[in-house]
Amino acid sequence: MTHPEKLSIKQIRYFEAIADSGSFRRAADRLGVAQPTLTVQIAALEKSLNVSLFERQRSGVILTPIGRELLPRARRIAEELRGFSEQARDISGGSTYRMGVTRTLGPYLLPRVLPQLHKKFENLRLYVRESTPAQLGTELKSAVHDVVMTTLPLQGDELEIAPLFREPVKLAVPLEHALAQKRSVTGADLIGESVLTINEQHLYHKQVSDLCESLGATVNHDFEGTSLDTLRQMVVMGMGISFLPALYVASEIGDSGTPKITDVDGVTMSRDHALAWRRRSPHRVTFRQLADAIKEVVKADLTEEVTLI
Amino acid sequence: MTHPEKLSIKQIRYFEAIADSGSFRRAADRLGVAQPTLTVQIAALEKSLNVSLFERQRSGVILTPIGRELLPRARRIAEELRGFSEQARDISGGSTYRMGVTRTLGPYLLPRVLPQLHKKFENLRLYVRESTPAQLGTELKSAVHDVVMTTLPLQGDELEIAPLFREPVKLAVPLEHALAQKRSVTGADLIGESVLTINEQHLYHKQVSDLCESLGATVNHDFEGTSLDTLRQMVVMGMGISFLPALYVASEIGDSGTPKITDVDGVTMSRDHALAWRRRSPHRVTFRQLADAIKEVVKADLTEEVTLI
DNA sequence: GGCAGGTGATAGCATTAATCTATCACATTT
DNA sequence: AAATGTGATAGATTAATGCTATCACCTGCC
Incomplete structure (x- = not known):
């Protein structure tokens, strides 16, 4: 008998408006619809719910006890619908x-x-x-x-x-390393050097490996960092040299001088x-x-x- | 552009079902409607809200960020509607x-x-x-x-x-009163007696007044009770006699014997x-x-x- | 590259629901 | 008794929903 699919949003709005007005006619005026529309729709709502919502009198209508209990729920539904539309309006400028x-x-x-x-x-x-x-x-x-x-x-x-x-990569060298004292570093200076990098699942590892291969340097497989920060710490501790992205250098190292940051002349690696x-x-x-x-x-x-x- | 009145309960239910199914076709099967129905209704909903709710792909649909944010709200509306119907069902057996x-x-x-x-x-x-x-x-x-x-x-x-x-009225008499010793009381015994009653705004006052007038007793205007309980206390304290309803007597006095409760022979007063x-x-x-x-x-x-x- | 298959979109028609105007039924007020 | 005010009813009109058939697009397979 009770069939949720038969409810409509308008029926709920009409219920609310009539309860507020105390009269089908006054509610119809306020809503800008014909009074029989409200009569028919409220009767349909009452039928689908199998309850009486209003007691009809010559001077208007009064809520039945059932109507009184269901009205707050109708108000809540109306409120949720307003919230739905408002949230959509707020979001449509960005989510x-x-x-x-x-x-x-x-x-x-x-x-x-x-x-x-x-x-x-x-x-x-x-x-x-x-x-x-x-x-x-x-x-x-x-x-x-x-x-x-x-x-x-x-x-x-x-x-x-x-x-x-395009983001270039910088060479990071421990302060005590021979390369740190050189005024400029060339690719030949890196031959045989052991280069630290982060672990293999990162694209960064592959890019450093390829560079090392072309330069004659070797990738250090014994010690691998899990992040650029740990990589930097390993360099500072003298465990080897490494390549660090320029934005990382600018953000985390800056002018600190530790480790020594330099370009490699004649070699361009970037991402x-x-x-x-x-x-x-x-x-x-x-x-x-x-x-x-x-x-x-x-x-x-x-x-x-x-x-x- | 956004128009709450254009929302429908079905659109909200369709939104929920498609999000759950990840496909217009599968949702249509579940709901028992034709797939184009969903297409048209969701498009109407998206238009009225001025947002996109789903990204359409060959393999089905995925919620947009906006769709993700609005879905919980749709669920809440659906829940409130269920609650409305359920409460009506519960109430229709009594309010x-x-x-x-x-x-x-x-x-x-x-x-x-x-x-x-x-x-x-x-x-x-x-x-x-x-x-x-x-x-x-x-x-x-x-x-x-x-x-x-x-x-x-x-x-x-x-x-x-x-x-x-019909509820009869009993005579209540203080234990020390002369009438308390009599085996039976008649109307003539009440001539000249001062009768306590509750104050004038109560119908009870008028009924006792009418009875006193017919019996030749007088209503005590100096002391009036505000309730049957205070009336009884005044009788117990010896301030006068009074009439008390039978249900009150049964409920509050019973067999206590205080005050003395009796009928008046030949006189019937009831309510x-x-x-x-x-x-x-x-x-x-x-x-x-x-x-x-x-x-x-x-x-x-x-x-x-x-x-x- | 062509075909099959799966998805959502579109078009046109049919059905259902909502709303209107006009009027009625009833009760109260004048 | 007549006037007035309310909600209810009937029939016509309008609007909305849903269906069938088909299209558009894309992917996967041969």
């Missing part, structure tokens, strides 16, 4: 996007660009999670993230990839970073705008460290 | 009725009949309020009470009045009580049944004190 980032870039770039981004996107909210570049691509395709900031290469016809900038999202994402326009905005911030503030591409 | 009672009857009758009434009306809930018979009639007409139990007479074409029973409600009340069938049930309890348990009418 909470899930952003995946690499741990070798995210923590050192986002603090540099987010303040400026918030000036441009007032409602931007990001839920940032770290992952490896290999996993970030898969996770983006399967919607674990809405958008990712990662190191190229990244594959996927279904993805939209917006290149951001290209990009923002990526699914082509069919309803937010793809926003993400395109976000990529453009990041590039503008980089152009304005970070050209000492990185290069736009 | 909380507001019952007005006289203070000279209600407190001494209801404890005697309610246990039996609850066996018959499992969902009966009463919110009992005391008032004077004069006010109870007015208050019933203006829906302050849903139903009243009061002392006759009661006027009102718009009311339905179900007589319940008729009734249950009354508005003729047009949607609960009038229930109230008629309630009146019948009260009379049955009275017939079974209270015939030593009162008489059915």
Whole structure:
């Protein structure tokens, strides 16, 4: 007999309005509908619920005891519906996007660009999670993230990839190391050197391995860092030399002088970073705008460290 | 752009079902509707809210960030609607009725009949309020009470009045009083006696006044009780004699012997009580049944004190 | 490269629901 | 008795929902 599917939002609004007005006619005037509309709809509501909500009198209507008990519930439903619409209105200017980032870039770039981004996107909210570049691509395709900031290469016809900038890598040398005393370092100086890096599951490991191979240096497999911070500490402690990304250097080392930071003459190693999202994402326009905005911030503030591409 | 009136309960249910299924087709199968129905309704919902709720893919759909944020709200609305229907279902077996009672009857009758009434009306809930018979009639007409139990007479074409029973009045005499020693008391014994009663706004006062006038006794205007209890205390303290209703006597005095309780030979004073409600009340069938049930309890348990009418 | 299959979208038609105008039924007030 | 005010009813109109059939697109397989 009671059938939830037969309820309608208008019936609930009519119930509320009549209870407030104490009269079908007055409620109809207020709502801008014809009085028989209310009569028919309330009768339908009463029938579907199998209760009487109002006692009809010549001078209007009064709530029955049942009507009195159900009215607060009707009000709550009306309130929840208002909240639904209002939240949608609030959100349509921006939602909470899930952003995946690499741990070798995210923590050192986002603090540099987010303040400026918030000036441009007032409602931007990001839920940032770290992952490896290999996993970030898969996770983006399967919607674990809405958008990712990662190191190229990244594959996927279904993805939209917006290149951001090229980040060079610096050589980090212990202060007591012979190379620290040299005015300039060349590739030949690295032959035979043992180079520390972070562990194998990171793209960064592969990039350093390839560089070492081309230079005649060797990758230290006995000691591997789990993050750029631990890598730096190992260098400071004299366990070997290492390569560190420029943004990390700018963010965490700066002018401290520890370890010694230098370029390698005639050798260029760098990493290209990009923002990526699914082509069919309803937010793809926003993400395109976000990529453009990041590039503008980089152009304005970070050209000492990185290069736009 | 956002228009709450354009929302429908079905759209919200469809939103929830598609989010749970991850596919329009699968949700359509579950709901027993055609897939294009969902497409059209979700598109309408997205348009009215000015947001995208789902990202469409070949393999189904995934929630957008906005969709993720709004889904809990949709679930809450669905839950509130279920609660509304369920509460109506629960209530349709009985609601909380507001019952007005006289203070000279209600407190001494209801404890005697309610246990039996609850066996018959499992969902009966009463919110009992005391008032004077004069006010109870007015208050019933203006829906302050849903139903009243009061002392006759009661006027009102718009009311339905179900007589319940006739309650005699007993003479209460201080133990030290001369009348307390008499084996039986007649009307002539009361000539010139000062009779205590409760104050004038009560119908009880008028009934005792009329009786005194016919017997040649006088009403004591110097001392008036505010309730039957205070009246009894005044009698116990020797301030005069008084008349007390039989149900009060049975309930509050019993066999205590204090004060002395007796009949007056050849004199019958009693009060008729009734249950009354508005003729047009949607609960009038229930109230008629309630009146019948009260009379049955009275017939079974209270015939030593009162008489059915 | 072509075909099959799976998804959501679109179009047109049918059905159902909501709403309106006009009027009725009833009770109270003048 | 007539006027007035309320909610109820009937029939016509309008709006909304849902269906069937088909299209558009994309992926995977041969």
